[in-house]
Amino acid sequence: MTTVRIYVTYKQSVFDPQGEAITNSIHSLGHDEVQSVKVGKFFDVVIDPSKKAVEESVKEISEELLVNFNMETYTYKVLEEK
């Protein structure tokens, strides 16, 4: 089984109000070194690679469900293969 972590975030051009609120809070703590924070979500998906190529499976489920391409984008990485 292959465990893949899919990260979904707003596109660069889309205003992320949570990210801005958190950035402001971090600045309140005195962390002026922090320039920005972007909030997203991740999905840990366990895939059986004997049934479908992992890359293809990730692309399909991301594009068909996990990501709304009007406002979001995604990346992923393989966490575990066993």
Place this chain on the structure above:
Amino acid sequence: MKFAVIQFPGSNCDIDLYEALHTVCGADVEYVPSKESSLDGFDAVMLPGGFSYGDYLRAGAIARFTNIMPAIVKMANEGKPVFGTCNGFQILTEAGLLPGALKRNDSLKFVCKTVELEVVNNDTIFTSEYQRGEKINLPIAHADGSFYADEATLKELEDNHQVVFRYSKENPNGSLHDIAGITNKRGNVLGMMPHPERAVEALLGNTDGLRLFKSILDHAEVKA
């Protein structure tokens, strides 16, 4: 003319929509649970507000997979009136029946109040009873109502007069172009964040939403 009010798990404005049509307008209307797969015999379909499937993943994202969705898409493709308010609007965008998306309000707050809207386009089956440029007041109640679409899509919406309602005094959620409601290109699918069904009787303090339902009924009469 027969209306279907779809009930998704987590819908909570279905009764308001039903009563606006049935009690206030005297229209023929029936509840249809989202597990049903047919809308045969119905002339218009209404998607209520609420929190279908708990807003899991994204508001409206899971409702797209219910049994009833293909029948709703079929009605939209046949040119029949399809209306979604609040969560109904979110479902229509997630299902691809309307362009763009609804994201978290800029304020990050759930906003529940009455707002002023401008009727930008009254040349639709949903707004013929209003005047173009008329200012009306309708309640909103949402946390994910900030309309977003890329520049090309916004231009297309404006060029085709698909923007039907705009927030006029204040923008309560950060929607681009102050958009509160849009139609599809053909004009038979309307999605809007405000709740016209909550403003249909003097007893409710506001009747500005009533003419939206009257417009649909008028359209049916003219056609018949």
